[in-house]
Amino acid sequence: MIKTKNAARTRLSKFGIKPSLHRLAVMEYLMGNYTHPTVDMIFNSLFPSIPTLSKTTVYNTLKLFEEKRAITTVTIDGKNMRYDADITKHAHFQCRKCGAIHDLRIKDEIPVVVDNPENLLLDDCHVYFRGYCEECGKSYVL
Numbered sequence: 001m002i003k004t005k006n007a008a009r010t011r012l013s014k015f016g017i018k019p020s021l022h023r024l025a026v027m028e029y030l031m032g033n034y035t036h037p038t039v040d041m042i043f044n045s046l047f048p049s050i051p052t053l054s055k056t057t058v059y060n061t062l063k064l065f066e067e068k069r070a071i072t073t074v075t076i077d078g079k080n081m082r083y084d085a086d087i088t089k090h091a092h093f094q095c096r097k098c099g100a101i102h103d104l105r106i107k108d109e110i111p112v113v114v115d116n117p118e119n120l121l122l123d124d125c126h127v128y129f130r131g132y133c134e135e136c137g138k139s140y141v142l
Ligand SMILES: [Zn+2]
Pocket: 095, 096, 097, 098, 099, 100, 132, 133, 134, 135, 136, 137
């Protein structure tokens, strides 16, 4: 826990974010839960121990983190924005049945090679896969 707290503090300062109590708590949660949580999941976990926290604060904090690129967002869900403290390049997989989101390591530096005749400055890329996780795949019938 203390290790995550220090890591959260380091991450905030590295990205020029002032470490308020709420910001630290949200970052600590994300760095301790690599499950791609939603705003609701983060709020519901933190609220019992931080009653001064509101859902709006959590949302605004995540927005700030994203703007500063201290975290990344995952929109694979289609319904809810998911948040990810893992800012290394990786792809995401969502199981069609249980909805769990898994990380997939990317073997090459650039995951997708595209033609770019207009010289667009590309600085972000999201790679999403869908299918069935191992458990759900057992009961999958075509
Ligand atoms: Zn599944």
